[in-house]
Amino acid sequence: MTQADYLPVAIFALVALIFPFLAFFATRFFRPEKPHALKAQTYECGEVPRGEAHIQFSFQYYIFALIFVVFDSVSIFLLLWALVLPGLDLAAKVSMFLFILVLLAVLAHALKKEEALAI
């Protein structure tokens, strides 16, 4: 991995960032600007909304979000392990399975807990 390899990525990231802003800027010259109080209203099926939407939203899958953080790092770990797998000895191959088994036990426990908590 060299810097030169990632130069296209950097330049592409620049292009990708500029592209929407440039396109959005370009519409300035074509789109109409006729502000109106009714246009600035929040859409809620034609009714005047009651209350704000910037509230403390009850996210019902909190436990999943917690185990997601764990599994997300585990999956990267697994991907790297998969990359070097042919070079590993048997113990290293098998110990990963033990690790996954432990994870599965944790997952089962978390899911059980989630079911008990489910609203």
Next chain:
Amino acid sequence: MTQMWLNMGPQHPATHGLWDLFVRVDGETIKEAQTKIGYLHRGVEKIAENRTVEKFLPLNDRLCYVANSSWTTLFVMGVEELLEVTSPERAQYIRVIVLELQRIASHLVWLGAYCSDMGLLTMILWAWRDRELMLDLFQFLTGARIMHNFPRVGGVRNDLPPTFRERALKAMDYMDRMCDEYELICGRNELFVMRTKGIGALPLDRAIALGATGPMLRASGLERDVRKEDPYLVYDRLDFKVPVGRNGDGWDRYTVRLEETRQSVSLVRQCLQKMPEGDVMIPGFKMPKVLPARAVYRRAEDPRGEGAVYIVGDGKTNRPYRLKIRSPTYIHLLGIPHYIVGARVSDVPIIMGGADPCMAEVDR
């Protein structure tokens, strides 16, 4: 956690008309609901008091934009009962044909809307494509596709056109095949089952307590059909089954309505077979200048449930002194806030759709 009030309507893609279901949600779970009804109120019952019966007939078609003729027929039956006249047998058979075609068309619209509520957009186009056949038949028979204005006090406006029988039989054969196809794309579709089973379940005792009728009640497991228990027209001479469900959830509502479509197809066939020759209007019948000073209550099986009219004549004019229309979906919609609690926001369109609301008829 903070809860919020969310408007599901009136200008919402899911509501089948101008209806507002106002729900209080905690996350995505519904804690409380209110219905707001009346966006489409036109005062039909009051208009009826100021018009003669003949002049009011076309307005009956506007009661429900999906099942028009069923309301006109119901009103005409009520007036006939009030006047104590009986229309000829052939006219009654033609009325049954129109009613059952109307039921097929209405259930097709319902099925399409129900599927589009869960994102299955193919079905709505298929359903509306096949509904066109019914509309073609209506056009052939009555001259109009939606607003037929076909039944008359004392019969129907005209006899069947010459080749109507063949065309109708052909369309019914096609509908039989298509019902099997709907079964494939809905009933045997894993996602359709996942989304409807157990959603909006209405146990029988609660269904009765909330005044549910028609497919809603039958889905909950009670075999009750006005066509069977209080036969009108020639339904006592026809052979049909009344499908019932078990749990009253979205799935049962679907199975009941699909089976009803099949039964309607068979009813149209039977009518075309058994229909006698003869007049379609009482010969020499003239609408009397005075409605008798009595009251009648006539009910009929609308595609959505038990519809009824209560007509009071005043003995002086030929305008009804009072007309009361019992709309089945009005009662179903008022019941929804009671059993929607605990469902998720995603289930709202399915529960709404299960009641098959037709807002023109609800708000009148």
Next chain:
Amino acid sequence: MDLYSAVSGLVNWVVGGLFGLVEGLGLRGPVVVFLRDLYGSLEHAIITAVVAILVLVVGLLMVVLMLWIERKLIGRLADRRATMLGIRGIGRGTGAIQLFADAIKLFVKEDLAPKKADRHVFAAGPSILVASSVLVLVAIPMSEGFAASDLDGGLIFAMAVFGFAPFAVFLSGWSANNKYTLIGGMRSATQMISCEIPFLLSLVGVVILAGSFRLVDIVHMQGELWFIVLQPIAFVVYFIAMISEIERIPFDLPEAEAELVEGWQTEYSGLKFAFAMMSGYIRGYVGCALGVLLFFGGWSSPVPAYSVALPWGGEFSGPVPELWFLMKVLLLFMVLVWVRAALGRVRVDQIVNLGWKRLLPLALFNIALTVAFLIFAPELESDTLAMGVAFSVPSLFLVAMFWKWGWFR
């Protein structure tokens, strides 16, 4: 690389011509010398930028093509003709210019924002979404030559950027201060936490077999046998999780139009709405392209090598690899359209259950199966056919049994 050498030849020719013109006009001096030096030092960056724009344009053209295919195919599946717009001479009755008409219309639409919205985040949301979607294109090689970059960790890079979109969706959903968009954004987060893990884990088996994160290497490893045969379970998991990642029916919960009006896009209009739609299709293209690269042999030709003598001389030995690649991508995308026409939308709790209780065990099981084969039957690797049978038959049998037991409900 082919693409780079072609572009560098072109750029050098144009720039050299310009300088030649300037010098031919007799303009010499420190400025011209400075510009020449500047060009000399920036040559590589300029060429890369041109390549980037080229790849971006190809990606956008793919979006146009895919949208047209989606409209026509879903129209046919629903027994209608779909868009017919066309002008005389340019595909009349085919809807060929419908998309351009749509694009122009959205381009000249007024840009509305609710008064109560957080204006800056509201505007940034679709831009971030589009930028992150476009950025994945850099890692997608269309063939050995036609690639913007050749990264060691191409697969990881693509996955990392690909998984960025729910963040932008969540931001724009929250910022609009509308209840539907809020719920839509929250659903996007839910969907991410339920399907991202199986999505990543489904790749582990492929990486074990390929032994590399470089997408070019992965394609080379499939020279004899596509990984769809060796890793059917991985493909099933990948496909389902990919539909969820690109938020299409049956997993388009964030924009469930039946209950949430238009979901997180409800308040967007004009170009911002166009961005939201476009990024969906770019992500669809990227998802299908990764699927083709990982499981369907990338740009390798599915038919055995052949060559036909052409009547005007020369030989024809199959279309160029880029064409094969695009054809495979479009075929895979057609399957997505088919799925969309045949299925409805799942519920939020159902997708969480699907991700954690169905796809995740399935992906882990696939890893175990792959490693077990490598440990206990390493001699199979020499015989591709035997390996294919040994891998796919038990996997397919198992999936069939799961299906029969109703485990996927």
